[in-house]
Amino acid sequence: MDVAPPLSQAYGYGIVVGLGFLFSLGMILTTWILKKYQGEEQTSEMFSTAGRTVKSGLVSSAVVSSWTWAATLLQSSGVAYRYGVSGPFWYASGAAVQILLFSTLAIELKRRAPNAHTFLEVIRARYGPKTHAVYIIFGLMTNILVTAMLLTGGSAVVFSLTGMHPVAGCFLLPLGVILYTLFGGIKATFLTDYVHTVVILVIIFLFAFSAYATGDVLGSPSRVYDLLIEASAAHPVEGNANGSYLTMRSKDGIIFFVINIVGNFGTVFCDNGYYNKAIAAHPVSALPGYIMGGLSWFAIPWLCSTTMGLAALATESFPSFPTYPSRMASDDVTAGLVLPYAAVAILGSGGAIATLILIFMAVTSATSAELIAVSGISTYDIYQTYINPLATGRALIFAAHSSVIAFGLAMAAFSTGLYYAGISMGYLYLLMGVIVSSAVLPASLTLLWRKQNRAAATLSPLLGLATSLVAWLVTAKAQYGSLTVESTGANDPMLAGNVAALLSPAVYVPVLTFLLGPDDYDWASMRCGIRKADDDTDASDSDPEKKLAAITADADAAAAAIATAADDDDEQRLLLRASAIAKWTTVAMALAFLVLWPMPLYGSGYVFSKRFFTGWVVVGFVWLGCSAACVGVFPLWQGRGSIARMAERVVRDVVRFGGAGKVSGSL
DSSP states (O other): OOOOOSSOHHHHHIIIIIIHHHHHHHHHHHHHHHHHHHOOOOOHHHHHHGGGOBOHHHHHHHHHHHHOOHHHHHHHHHHHHHHTTHHHHHHHHHHHHHHHHHHHHHHHHHHHOTTOSSHHHHHHHHHOHHHHHHHHHHHHHHHHHHHHHHHHHHHHHHHHHHOOOHHHHHHHHHHHHHHHHHHHHHHHHHHHHHHHHHHHHHHHHHHHHIIIIIOSSSOSHHHHHHHHHHHHHHSOOTTBGGGOSSBSOBHHHHHHHHHHHHHHHHHHHTOHHHHHHHHHBOTTTHHHHHHHHHHHHHHHHHHHHHHHHHHHHHHTTSTTSTTTTSOOOHHHHHHTOHHHHHHHHHHTHHHHHHHHHHHHHHHHHHHHHHHHHHHHIIIIIIIIIIIOTTOBHHHHHHHHHHHHHHHHHHHHHHHHHHHHHTOOHHHHHHHHHHHHGGGHHHHHHHHHOTTOOHHHHHHHHHHHHHHHHHHHHHHHHHHHSSOOHHHHTSHHHHHHHHHHHHHTHHHHHHHHHHHHOOOOOOSHHHHHSOOOOBHHHHHHHHOHHHHHHHHHHHHTHHHHHHHHHHHHHHHHHHHHHHHHHHHHHHHHHHHIIIIITHHHHHHHTOBOOHHHHHHHHHHHHHHHHHHHIIIIIHHHHHTHHHHHHHHHHHHHHHHHHHHHHHHHHHO
16 A cells, blocks of 8 residues: 655655765865874875774774664564564674674784785785686675665665655765765765764664653553564464564574575675775774674664564554554565654654664665775776776876766666666565675685685686576576566575575585695785885875975885884784684674574574563663664774864864954954
8 A cells, every 4th residue: 555655855855965965064074174183195095994093993883884784774674574573683693693703804804915905906916817807796796786775775765754756865865975985985984984873873772762661652562562462463473483473483584594694694795895994994903893893783683673673563553553554565564664664653753754864874874885895996906907007096096086976876877777677675685695695605715715726716606606596596486487576586585595605615615626726825925915005106296395205215114114024023913813812702602693592592482471572672772782882982982082182173273263363353
């Protein structure tokens, strides 16, 4: 049924365009302040790596923001609506574990290739241009699918809440992001990620308190529990223990969990955006940044969807629910409309406005990360490598800016095409792993296993993709008799394709490696074969004084090399220790999230009591509070010295300028 939007189109355009330009202006101002008061020139290295000095607090908030897509909030609420309490946990645990495991790869990247700008440079340094080309394709496919998911999901929500046409949403949502990314580079991504994360946490707390503590519509876990019991009796869930929404035993829920965990390996391990954050992090900050980020992120989809997905089920029979007296259509659930409908049901038009801001923050922060990821690939892996190997820093900056604009506009057009083709965010989310996960294992082994040879690294992703496509489409054809959006988007075909994509390279890699002869790689080409951009050339070419300074710096290079070598040795010792800690920590956490916590509840078929459900919700509140401390408060504490010094200089200049104005006026 058609649902009238609770807000006018003016709200949609106001928030999408207004907030977008507000962030752009804020980032332009921030970039100018950093340049004036901290001497941060926007060189190609600064644009792509933020000077490789970002601290752990800002890394963790950036990880949380980048991993909080539209799908994090919308898809997770949808699976809560479909499967009950198991859906939020399966979503959160199945996607948090990749960030935790990725911390090991982040440390290895810092250790093996300290000058890298992208992960793909590491592939080329080890295996050469043909293998490099294969991974460029997989990397760009990942960025394209993720960005398409962001724009299709975000525009669908804006349309449902305001009536703003989805095509307008597809083009306007990335507009402000393109602007502030152009001016600030990856540093802009880190800073805006922090702001986005804080706003997202505040709105989730608003929703959670309204549903479980203060709201007039629901107001307590006890009330929500009673309504879920009624919902289970009215429309029991096939495959759930006792048909209940209050159990971890869910047949379709566990299928989604497998699809989710497999697909998200590809989304993280093949997305250059996550490697960008590892590269930008200070060597001692990468490990704590990713672990804090992964643990902090877990609470966001878990509490948000436990609140909004279950609130939709609880209020669906209320007149305040947008589809009353009917239940939500399956297509609306797949499109990600559970959260906005629940927000309207429990908070009215205020809930709709909060949802608009929430989705805007989620879409734009993740889109910024994707723009920087594609910019890095276009600049360093394509332009500098194959078009202009002697490119100066100025030429690299131009290439980076051009690719940000081109990719943003291309994705707006592509997402528009998906809208008219009837491809929704939920479909793309399940499809991700089928397309890109076959590159996960060989890409990871590039940094972790010296024996993987060039043939295995080059061919196994392609063979894995072919295997996954066959498994996906044959299963859909066998089960449903035809290949349609509905049949190919069903759980079983997606499960077959995702599992085949991730696991088939586990066969192809060792077979190709040992059949054709293993390598004995010494890691030297990664460490020495990747160079930083020549930004000093630009400065010396344009300024005689800087040219003299550059010549003097060259004369001092021999003396500096000894100190640099000593620093490198210390850094390598720290990274080697961090690598060992990362491996043990992430394995322990993965076991806790995937086995020790959920499987006893799943295996027993336990249906939550009211007391247990209340405790479940309370743990979510406490965890989200800890997340707010890690990614909201801790970055400010870490940067308190720099913030204080910069604020002092700004105030001093403002006072000086004001005094000069008064003197001038009196004269």
